[in-house]
Amino acid sequence: MGISLETDFLIVGAGIAGLRAAITLAEAGRVLVITKEALDESNTHYAQGGIAVAMGGDEDISLHLEDTIQAGDGLVDEAAAAILVEEGPLRVEELLLWGTGFDRHNGELMLTREGAHSRSRILHAHGDATGAEIGRALLAHAKTLRNVTLLEWTTCVDLIVQDSDDGSDSGEQAREVTGLIVLNSGGELQQIRARAVLLASGGAGQVYSDTTNPAVATGDGIAAAFRAGAEISDMEFYQFHPTALSLPGVPRFLLSEALRGEGAYLRNARGERFMQRYHPLLELAPRDVVARAITREGMPPSAELTSVPTSSDEASGAGYSTPDYAALNGSTQSAANGSKSPVASLALPDGSLPVYLDMRHVKGIDLAQRFPGITAFLRLHNLDLSRDLIPVRPAAHYLMGGVRTGVDARASIRRLYAAGEAACTGVHGANRLASNSLLEGLVFGARAALSMREEPPLSPAAPQDGETLSGLPPVNTSLDPSLQPALRKLMWRKAGLLRDAANLRAARAELEEIAGQIPPIQAVKLHRAHLELANLHAIASLIVGSALAREESRGAHFRNDYPVRNDQTFRRHSVVVNGEVLFPDAATNAGEPHSSIVVTTDVATTTA
Numbered sequence: 001m002g003i004s005l006e007t008d009f010l011i012v013g014a015g016i017a018g019l020r021a022a023i024t025l026a027e028a029g030r031v032l033v034i035t036k037e038a039l040d041e042s043n044t045h046y047a048q049g050g051i052a053v054a055m056g057g058d059e060d061i062s063l064h065l066e067d068t069i070q071a072g073d074g075l076v077d078e079a080a081a082a083i084l085v086e087e088g089p090l091r092v093e094e095l096l097l098w099g100t101g102f103d104r105h106n107g108e109l110m111l112t113r114e115g116a117h118s119r120s121r122i123l124h125a126h127g128d129a130t131g132a133e134i135g136r137a138l139l140a141h142a143k144t145l146r147n148v149t150l151l152e153w154t155t156c157v158d159l160i161v162q163d164s165d166d167g168s169d170s171g172e173q174a175r176e177v178t179g180l181i182v183l184n185s186g187g188e189l190q191q192i193r194a195r196a197v198l199l200a201s202g203g204a205g206q207v208y209s210d211t212t213n214p215a216v217a218t219g220d221g222i223a224a225a226f227r228a229g230a231e232i233s234d235m236e237f238y239q240f241h242p243t244a245l246s247l248p249g250v251p252r253f254l255l256s257e258a259l260r261g262e263g264a265y266l267r268n269a270r271g272e273r274f275m276q277r278y279h280p281l282l283e284l285a286p287r288d289v290v291a292r293a294i295t296r297e298g299m300p301p302s303a304e305l306t307s308v309p310t311s312s313d314e315a316s317g318a319g320y321s322t323p324d325y326a327a328l329n330g331s332t333q334s335a336a337n338g339s340k341s342p343v344a345s346l347a348l349p350d351g352s353l354p355v356y357l358d359m360r361h362v363k364g365i366d367l368a369q370r371f372p373g374i375t376a377f378l379r380l381h382n383l384d385l386s387r388d389l390i391p392v393r394p395a396a397h398y399l400m401g402g403v404r405t406g407v408d409a410r411a412s413i414r415r416l417y418a419a420g421e422a423a424c425t426g427v428h429g430a431n432r433l434a435s436n437s438l439l440e441g442l443v444f445g446a447r448a449a450l451s452m453r454e455e456p457p458l459s460p461a462a463p464q465d466g467e468t469l470s471g472l473p474p475v476n477t478s479l480d481p482s483l484q485p486a487l488r489k490l491m492w493r494k495a496g497l498l499r500d501a502a503n504l505r506a507a508r509a510e511l512e513e514i515a516g517q518i519p520p521i522q523a524v525k526l527h528r529a530h531l532e533l534a535n536l537h538a539i540a541s542l543i544v545g546s547a548l549a550r551e552e553s554r555g556a557h558f559r560n561d562y563p564v565r566n567d568q569t570f571r572r573h574s575v576v577v578n579g580e581v582l583f584p585d586a587a588t589n590a591g592e593p594h595s596s597i598v599v600t601t602d603v604a605t606t607t608a
Helices: 016-025 058-071 078-097 130-142 220-228 287-297 312-316 325-336 372-380 437-452 483-494 501-515 528-549
Strands: 009-012 031-034 148-151 155-165 173-183 189-193 196-199 238-245 265-267 355-358 389-399 402-404 416-418 575-577 580-582
Touching: 009 016, 009 173, 016 031, 016 130, 016 196, 016 437, 058 078, 078 130, 078 437, 130 148, 130 437, 155 189, 155 220, 155 528, 173 196, 196 220, 196 437, 220 402, 220 416, 220 528, 238 287, 265 287, 287 389, 402 416, 416 437, 483 501, 483 528, 501 528, 528 575, 528 580
Parallel strands: 009 031, 009 196, 031 148, 196 416
Antiparallel strands: 155 173, 173 189, 238 389, 265 355, 355 389, 575 580
C-alpha cells in the first residue's frame, strides 16, 4: 500500500455537494477533495435544465414545498423538504456572489417551468448548461481557498472503520470511520486518514444499460458505505428521465425537461398527443408518470407490460432503419386531422413503437439560443428541434435512495457523512421534483460541512495496512469484460421502469451467478474496472432487494403485480441494515433501532 496521507476533512466527489462542502470546511481545517476523473466530470456537469429555487418570498417558498411533497408521492420527509426550500434562496445568492452566470433578460434572472412545478422558478445558465456553470463557479471559488486541495484521478475503494469508545457509561464500543482507502492515479492503493469523511460521489446510473449519466456514475460511495455497514435507504426508487434521445448506436443524451416547460408536446407513433390519458398536467406531469406513459405508448398493442423493451440490435444500430422524418411529419399532420397513419413500418427491432418530442409548433422562442447544447448535439444527427420530431425514450437518470442520513448529513456510522445524490435524507420521497437535485447538493453540502466541523480530531494511533482490506497478498486476476454489460442489460430488462416479482427474482438469481465471477476486491490486485463492477453489483443487489420488498407501486417504483399504492403498510422508507430490507414503522434517525419490521428481504452482496 502506498504512502498514507492525513487531512482534517476528506470529501469524495467534486460535484456541487462536494465543492459546496469544501468551501465551508476550508474555514475549519485542511480539506482534501478527491475525484476519480477530471474535476469537471460529474453528474453536476451534465445537469442541463436548471436549479429550482423560490426567490419570490414566503409564498413562493410555501408553494415550492407543496410541489416537492406532491411529486414525492407520500414519502417526502417534510422537515428535510422545508430545509431545502427555505435555505435554497440563500445558497443561490451565494452562487451569484461567487460569479455564477445565470441567464438574464433585461438584467432580471430568467425563470422557466418544468414538470410538476406550479409556477416558473427554474434558473438556468447558458440555456441548457446550468450544472456546468454552477460547477465552474464553485470550482473557481474553491481554488482560491488556501486549505482546499483537489486531487484528480483518485478512486474511492473502501472506508476505514474502527471500533471506538462511544463515550457512554456502558463502555460499549461504537464503530467510526477514520479515513478511506483509495486507488491513486498511479494504480496503487493508498490510505487517507481524516476526522470526517463526506461521500458526495453522485449516483449510479451506469447500473442500467440506458442512462443519461456519465461513465463515472457507478455508485462508488454508496457501495463503500454498504460494505462498511452503513444504513442504506430507498434504493428501489430510481428515477427514469422521460426524454432521452433514442437513436441507434447513440448514447442516451438527455433532452431537458425544460423543453416541455417551453411547450414541447409528446406524440406517439400515430402522431397523437397522449398525455391527457395519464395526467391533468399533460407533458408537465411528474417524471415518473411521464416516463411510464412513454413506455406504454411505445408498447405494441399485444405486449404485456412486464418489462421495459430493449434491444441489443437497437443499441448497436444493427438491423435498424432510421424513420423517414419528413414522411412521419406528414403522417403526424394527417393524424391531427383525424386520419390514421400506418405505424408498423416504424416499429423498432424489438417490436416497440417510437415516441417523439415535438417542438415544431413552438413560436416566439429562438430554440437554438435557448437550448444551444441540445441543438448542437441534435445537429450532429441531422435533427432540428424546430423542424423534426425527436425520438425519445426513458433512461435511468437519478437515484432517490442512497446512504441514509439525517438533515445534518450524518450517516449511521460515526464520522461518516453523505450529501447530494449519494445520500438519502428523504427529501425527494419516491420521486424527485424536477431541478431539485442541484439545490439539494448546495443546501445539504453546506449542512454537511457545518456538522463535520464539530467532529473532534482523531486519536494519534494510525490504522495498520490491511485493516479494511483482507491483508492477503494481492493476486492478479482477469476480469470477464462481458460481465458489466450483462449486469446493466439485466437491470434494464428486469428491474427497470416496470417491475414484478418474477422478473425481480430472476434478476436476483442472475446477480448471484454474476457475483460468483467477481473476485472479492479484498484479495486481488485492484483495477478501477474491477472495483466499478463490484460497486455496480452491490448497487444492483440493493435495488433488486428493495424493489422486491416494496409490494406496492409508488413514485418511481412501479410493480405490475402490485399496481396501487399501499399507505397502510408501505408509507415508510425502506432501510437496508445488515443485508436485510426493513420498513420501520415510524421515521427514525440514522442508526437508531427499528421498532418494527414489516418486510425483510435478503440483499446479496458482492463479496458474500
